[in-house]
Amino acid sequence: xxxxxxxxxxxxARIAVRLLLAILTILVxxxxxxxxxxxxxxxLVGTNxxxxxxxxxxxxxxxxxxxxxxxxxxxxFEVLTTVxxxxxxxxxxxxxxxxxxxxxGRAGWDVCRSNSTSxxxxxxxxNRDINVKNSGLRYLFSEHRKGISVVSTARLSDxxxxxxxxxxxxxxxxxxxxxxxxxxxxxxxxxxxxxxxxSTNRNSVMFAxxxxxxxxxxxxxxxxxxxxxxxxxxxxx
Numbered sequence: 371x372x373x374x375x376x377x378x379x380x381x382x383a384r385i386a387v388r389l390l391l392a393i394l395t396i397l398v399x400x401x402x403x404x405x406x407x408x409x410x411x412x413x414l415v416g417t418n419x420x421x422x423x424x425x426x427x428x429x430x431x432x433x434x435x436x437x438x439x440x441x442x443x444x445x446x447f448e449v450l451t452t453v454x455x456x457x458x459x460x461x462x463x464x465x466x467x468x469x470x471x472x473x474x475g476r477a478g479w480d481v482c483r484s485n486s487t488s489x490x491x492x493x494x495x496x497n498r499d500i501n502v503k504n505s506g507l508r509y510l511f512s513e514h515r516k517g518i519s520v521v522s523t524a525r526l527s528d529x530x531x532x533x534x535x536x537x538x539x540x541x542x543x544x545x546x547x548x549x550x551x552x553x554x555x556x557x558x559x560x561x562x563x564x565x566x567x568x569s570t571n572r573n574s575v576m577f578a579x580x581x582x583x584x585x586x587x588x589x590x591x592x593x594x595x596x597x598x599x600x601x602x603x604x605x606x607x
Contacts, residue, residue: 420449421442421493422485422491422493423438423495424452424481424495426454426495426497427457429497433548444592450485455478455481458477461473463501466501468509470502471502471513474496474500474607476607478492479494479607482494482518491517491563493518494519496521496522496524499524500513500524509522509525512555512557514557514562517563518607521551523551526550526551527546550587554586557575560575566597566598567597567599569598573589574597575590576597
């Protein structure tokens, strides 16, 4: 039987050599590529880690359910929500209508520790407008410490203060508030849990400073491969 010249021994040898060279080239290129960086919850898959949300009174359960599902999907660990926490009576800062972030943080930390069964990160979530007493700042979106964040939804809506039931019933508004809240929480988790530093990369949720809603909307919603780790982030409420 006569085979086409393509399948003659010299041609088969050349094809084999070319195929071998192609495979070797692919292997060399792959070896030169950087290893995939495990970001956020990817680095903790299989560990017994949790995120505990401590909501203050007045936050709608529909909002909390949607937020919990979003965070669990992103971080790949369990997100728990406690029952609503009443604010201590002395948190209000004079007649400003704002509340002392330090006192809210300490109260939330006590609640979080009482529900702790392993290595968790705690988020105290409130509709109240928050600030640091005598800081000279107009307001704060959030404050982050080792193991805990205090996050306010008060100024995350363009229409009104906070994640109110009448606002989150509108899907577009609800998504905007959830997205903004998630970014603030993810920055806190990045700082106080994963050990990331603040970033100048606007594509990263770790970008700083964030001083307005336009700033918040412009930054990314997750961590980037060039995140820098810092081991000395500390402090407590």
